[in-house]
Structures are given as C-alpha cells and as structure tokens.
Amino acid sequence: xxxxxxxxxxxxxxxxxxxxxxxxxxxxxxxxxxxxxxxxxxxxxxxxxxxxxxxxxxxxxxxxxxxxxxxxxxx
Amino acid sequence: xxxxxxxxxxxxxxxxxxxxxxxxxxxxxxxxxxxxxxxxxxxxxxxxxxxxxxxxxxxxxxxxxxxxxxxxxxxxxxxxxxxxxxxxxxxxxxxxxxxxxxxxxxxxxxxxxxxxxxxxxxxxxxxxxxxxxxxxxxxxxxxxxxxxxxxxxxxxxxxxxxxxxxxxxxxxxxxxxxxxxxxxxxxxxxxxxxxxxxxxxxxxxxxxxxxxxxxxxxxxxxxxxxxxxxxxxxxxxxxxxxxxxxxxxxxxxxxxxxxxxxxxxxxxxxxxxxxxxxxxxxxxxxxxxxxxxxxxxxxxxxxxxxxxxxxxxxxxxxxxxxxxxxxxxxxxxxxxxxxxxxxxxxxxxxxxxxxxxxxxxxxxxxxxxxxxxxxxxxxxxxxxxxxxxxxxxxxxxxxxxxxxxxxxxxxxxxxxxxxx
Amino acid sequence: xxxxxxxxxxxxxxxxxxxxxxxxxxxxxxxxxxxxxxxxxxxxxxxxxxxxxxxxxxxxxxxxxxxxxxxxxxxxxxxxxxxxxxxxxxxxxxxxx
Numbered sequence: 001x002x003x004x005x006x007x008x009x010x011x012x013x014x015x016x017x018x019x020x021x022x023x024x025x026x027x028x029x030x031x032x033x034x035x036x037x038x039x040x041x042x043x044x045x046x047x048x049x050x051x052x053x054x055x056x057x058x059x060x061x062x063x064x065x066x067x068x069x070x071x072x073x074x075x
Numbered sequence: 076x077x078x079x080x081x082x083x084x085x086x087x088x089x090x091x092x093x094x095x096x097x098x099x100x101x102x103x104x105x106x107x108x109x110x111x112x113x114x115x116x117x118x119x120x121x122x123x124x125x126x127x128x129x130x131x132x133x134x135x136x137x138x139x140x141x142x143x144x145x146x147x148x149x150x151x152x153x154x155x156x157x158x159x160x161x162x163x164x165x166x167x168x169x170x171x172x173x174x175x176x177x178x179x180x181x182x183x184x185x186x187x188x189x190x191x192x193x194x195x196x197x198x199x200x201x202x203x204x205x206x207x208x209x210x211x212x213x214x215x216x217x218x219x220x221x222x223x224x225x226x227x228x229x230x231x232x233x234x235x236x237x238x239x240x241x242x243x244x245x246x247x248x249x250x251x252x253x254x255x256x257x258x259x260x261x262x263x264x265x266x267x268x269x270x271x272x273x274x275x276x277x278x279x280x281x282x283x284x285x286x287x288x289x290x291x292x293x294x295x296x297x298x299x300x301x302x303x304x305x306x307x308x309x310x311x312x313x314x315x316x317x318x319x320x321x322x323x324x325x326x327x328x329x330x331x332x333x334x335x336x337x338x339x340x341x342x343x344x345x346x347x348x349x350x351x352x353x354x355x356x357x358x359x360x361x362x363x364x365x366x367x368x369x370x371x372x373x374x375x376x377x378x379x380x381x382x383x384x385x386x387x388x389x390x391x392x393x394x395x396x397x398x399x400x401x402x403x404x405x406x407x408x409x410x411x412x413x414x415x416x417x418x419x420x421x422x423x424x425x426x427x428x429x430x431x432x433x434x435x436x437x438x439x440x441x442x443x444x445x446x447x448x449x450x451x452x453x454x455x456x457x458x459x460x461x462x463x464x465x466x467x468x469x470x471x472x473x474x475x476x477x478x479x480x481x482x483x484x485x486x487x488x489x490x491x492x493x494x495x
Numbered sequence: 496x497x498x499x500x501x502x503x504x505x506x507x508x509x510x511x512x513x514x515x516x517x518x519x520x521x522x523x524x525x526x527x528x529x530x531x532x533x534x535x536x537x538x539x540x541x542x543x544x545x546x547x548x549x550x551x552x553x554x555x556x557x558x559x560x561x562x563x564x565x566x567x568x569x570x571x572x573x574x575x576x577x578x579x580x581x582x583x584x585x586x587x588x589x590x591x592x
Contacts, residue, residue, distance in 0.1 A: 046185075049182070049472075052465065052468065052469065052472075053469070053472055053473070053476070055469075056428065056469035056472075056473065059428070059432075060424055060427070060428040060431075063427055063428055063431030063432060063435070064427055064431070066431050066435055067427055067430070067431045067434075070123060070434065070435075070438075071123065074121060074122065074123045075123055083524045083527055084526070084527045084530075087524070087527045087528075087531065088527075091531065128563055128567060129562055129563045129564060129567070141567055141571070145571055149575075217574050217577075217578050218541050218542075218545060218574070218577060218578070219541075219545040219548075219549075219570065219573060219574040219577060220574060223545065223549045223570055225563060225566075357549075357563070357566065357567045357570050358567070358570060358571065358574065
C-alpha cells in the first residue's frame with residue numbers, strides 16, 4: 001500500500017472512529033436534558049443553556065479528530 | 076394531489092423546486108461525468124493555512140486578516156448606529172444590542188452566583204467575545220467570500236511547495252549545493268505531483284471547462300519525461316554544472332510561463348496557451364484561520380488569569396498551581412501541576428473547537444456547492460448560521476465559566492462544573 | 496375541521512386584498528409570477544453587485560497600479576452592498592405581502 005492510499009485511509013479512520021464517542025456522549029446528554037425538560041417544563045431555560053454548554057465539550061472531541069483528519073489530508 | 080393541482084402558487088413552487096433539483100443535479104459534478112455539467116465550477120482547492128493576498132512591504136497580508144478587520148469594522152459600525160440616538164423605549168438595532176446585553180448580564184449574574192452583581196467584571200469580555208465571534212463567523216459565509224480571488228500561477232505554486240521537498244532533499248544529501256538541492260527538489264516535485272491538476276483560466280477572469288475532467292494535469296503544463304528527469308538526477312549526482320543544462324532550463328521557463336503546453340482538448344475546446352493556476356480567494360472567514368482563534372483564546376485565558384489574580388491576589392492564586400508538597404502533601408502538588416496543564420489545554424481546546432467547527436463548515440459549503448450547485452448549499456447555509464451562533468455563545472460561556480472558577484477561593488474548590 | 500394551512504392561507508389572502516390592491520395579493524398565477532420574479536431578481540442582484548465590485552476594484556487597480564488592495568476593497572464593498580441590499584429587498588417583499 002503506497003503512501004497516498006495510507007494517507008487517505010488514515011484520515012478516514014481518524015474521523016470515523018473519532019466521532020463514535022462524541023456521538024454517543026451527545027446523544028446521552030441530549031436525552032437526559034429531554035427527560036429533565038419533560039419532567040419539569042418550567043426549567044426549560046436553564047436546562048437548555050447548561051445542555052448547550054455540555055454539548056460544546058462533547059463536540060470538541062469530535063472536532064479534534066476532524067482537525068487531525070484535515071491535517072493528514074491537506075498538510 | 077388535487078390540492079396541489081388546484082392552487083397555482085403551490086403548483087408553480089412545486090414545479091420550480093423539481094426543475095431546480097433536476098437542473099442542479101445534471102449541471103453539477105454528477106452531470107459532468109455524463110456529459111452535462113453546465114454549472115461546473117472547478118473542484119475546490121482547500122488549503123488549511125490562510126492564503127496571502129498581498130504584501131505590505133515584506134509582511135504577507137492574509138485573506139483572513141482582511142476579513143477580521145472587515146468584521147471588526149462592521150461591529151464598530153453597528154455599535155455606533157445602535158447608540159446614536161438612544162431612547163428609553165428601544166427599537167431596532169438598539170433593541171437588539173439591549174437584548175444581548177441583558178441576556179449576558181443575567182447569565183453572568185446567574186453563573187457567578189454569590190452576591191448580586193458579582194459577575195459584572197466578567198460581562199465586558201464575555202459579551203465582546205460573543206459579538207466578535209458571531210460576527211466573524213457570519214461574515215465568513217456571505218456570498219462572495221471564498222469565491223472571488225486571484226490566480227496562483229504555477230510559479231507561485233512551485234514556490235510554495237518547493238521548500239518542503241528541499242528540506243527532505245537536504246536531509247538525505249546534506250552535501251548538495253543550493254543549486255543542486257533546488258534541482259533535485261524540482262525533480263522530486265515533478266515526479267510526485269505530475270498528475271496534480273490545475274484549472275485553466277480564460278484571460279484571468281473566468282475558469283474554463285466544467286468539473287473534474289476539465290482540469291489540466293501538471294505534465295501537460297511543464298514538459299518533462301521520465302528519461303529527462305533521470306538525466307537531471309544523474310547530472311546532479313555527478314556534480315555537473317547545472318547552469319546550462321537544457322532540460323532544467325526548459326523546466327524553469329515552463330514554470331515561468333505557466334500555460335498549457337501539451338495536448339489538452341476538453342469537449343472540442345483546445346486549452347493550449349491558456350493560463351493555469353489555482354484560485355486563491357481574496358476573502359475568507361476569519362475564524363477559519365487558527366491564528367485568529369488562537370488569538371481570541373489567548374486573550375480569553377490571559378484575562379481569566381488576570382481575574383483570578385485580581386480577586387485572590389498573586390499568592391493565593393499562584394497557590395492553586397504551585398502547592399507546597401511539604402505542607403499539603405505530594406498529591407496536592409501533582410494536582411496543582413495538572414491544573415496548570417489544564418489551563419494550557421483549555422487554550423488549545425478553545426482554539427480547535429472554534430477553528431474546527433468553522434473550517435469544517437467552510438469545507439462542507441465548498442464541497443456542497445461543487446456537488447449540487449444551486450440547491451445543495453441551502454440547508455448547509457442554515458446549519459452554518461446556527462453553528463456560528465452556537466460557537467460564539469459557547470466561547471463566551473466557557474470563558475465565563477473558567478473565570479468564575481478562577482476567582483473561586485480555595486474553599487469552594489470542588490465545583491468542577493466545567494473542568495476539561 | 497379542515498384546518499389545513501392552505502385554507503388559512505387563502506383566507507388571509509382574501510382579507511388582505513380588501514385593503515391593498517397590489518398585484519401580489521390578488522392570488523392566482525400573476526401573483527405567483529410576480530413573487531417568483533422578485534425572488535429571482537434578488538439572486539441576480541447579489542451576483543452582479545459582487546461581480547461589479549470585484550471587477551471595478553480590479554480595473555481601478557489597473558489604473559493606479561496598487562496591486563491587489565483596491566480589488567479586495569472593491570470586493571469587500573460589493574459583498575457588503577450585496578448583503579445589505581438582499582436584506583432590504585427581502586424585507587420589502589415580505590412587508591408588501
């Protein structure tokens with residue numbers, strides 16, 4: 001397998017595997033937030049704001065994987 | 076179906092949508108491989124580092140820098156317009172800014188907790204970060220950004236890519252003179268990138284051809300052959316004088332001319348003699364550049380340290396990171412060192428979160444505009460608007476949270492709400 | 496209870512046409528074409544503004560020789576004009592209906 005093919009494969013695997021964890025994490029987080037809103041609709045505001053904050057941290061991990069994939073491909 | 080056929084407005088819109096779908100699918104990249112492809116723009120050339128637009132003296136001006144100033148000017152103008160004739164009952168722009176200010180005021184007070192108005196010191200930077208990040212994100216997806224630019228000729232392209240190859244050649248053969256290194260690097264570059272394709276331009280304004288098949292490979296622009304390259308390599312190896320070598324000279328002059336020399340006919344249109352190059356956009360969203368996001372992240376984290384020192388004093392704040400192992404135990408020292416690394420990690424996390432989101436969005440928009448020209452980009456524009464707003468909000472909120480954690484005195488240290 | 500959005504639409508169109516007689520509120524084919532025409536015009540406006548801004552800057556650069564600065568300035572002004580103009584056109588279309 002020559003270098004170019006391995007490069008593409010590396011980039012693809014990096015983002016594919018790297019998005020599994022954050023995907024599960026965001027799903028769990030949003031699920032719990034939905035539960036909380038359903039149980040107590042008056043607290044929608046604070047629950048939503050804190051959920052977005054948590055989403056940021058979870059998504060940042062996926063973004064790290066994406067940046068590595070892009071660096072592999074284009075640099 | 077009856078309802079659809081009866082109301083003319085719905086029917087017209089439905090026909091229009093289906094027609095637009097068919098036209099854009101046939102005119103895009105998919106259609107180009109079947110012989111249609113009338114919309115085809117050139118395949119996007121995505122470069123991670125921002126490209127140079129001009130030189131001020133010897134300082135290279137990047138296209139993202141220009142957009143950052145642009146966004147800053149827009150923000151200053153909006154702020155001036157909003158505060159020109161302030162009224163007690165706000166409307167329009169003043170109302171918008173008051174909504175933002177009130178929202179962040181309440182949030183800051185809520186997160187800072189403690190006594191009322193405890194969070195006011197955070198408000199200025201947090202709302203500024205929010206406004207700046209949102210404006211530069213949104214200005215970065217306006218039409219015209221990323222699509223109009225200058226052509227990077229072959230000469231510049233070679234000039235960009237040569238140093239990397241030269242460095243590798245230097246490693247393998249440190250005894251080569253600069254002329255030999257350059258020649259060897261050129262040979263390697265042509266070998267590796269001989270199939271790289273470039274876009275042909277018509278009079279430096281409009282790209283020619285549609286889609287992938289219309290791009291001209293490098294070996295049609297610079298005439299070289301396997302045996303020719305081998306000859307040059309041998310000449311370098313033997314230590315010949317490379318000045319008058321005809322093959323090398325012809326390669327150099329071909330690079331300077333930068334036009335299609337070999338045979339390249341696309342759908343009956345002969346590209347011989349057309350300038351080739353790549354598109355370097357004049358404007359590019361400022362947050363798609365790591366430098367911008369790193370700058371904002373450094374400002375945020377530096378201010379967090381300043382808040383901490385102002386609130387707790389240097390000794391108490393420094394005591395969070397440099398813990399005396401004798402009085403507190405070695406584990407506490409280790410935790411303090413980890414906290415120090417945590418600060419660095421947060422800076423990097425800020426940088427890459429905003430950069431990754433915005434750069435990936437830009438790549439997505441470019442790829443979508445290439446694949447489905449007219450309509451493919453519509454849902455992703457909406458996504459980009461949303462993501463730009465959310466990323467600004469997240470940046471501001473995280474700065475606030477880290478600030479609140481920094482000014483927390485040692486007593487309530489176990490609320491690791493936002494620790495990363 | 497056929498409370499479909501379509502029946503709501505025609506209701507508001509009929510009541511609207513009682514107090515302003517602009518062609519876009521009469522309903523029917525002419526109104527649709529007027530609307531589509533205005534919407535399509537926005538796209539052309541944006542494209543031409545940006546193109547003119549960039550080309551004007553490029554031409555001025557040719558006159559004064561200040562390498563790409565004027566082109567970038569012209570392009571930036573074109574983008575600004577295009578986006579502000581687009582917002583105004585859209586809000587006028589929306590306000591009229």
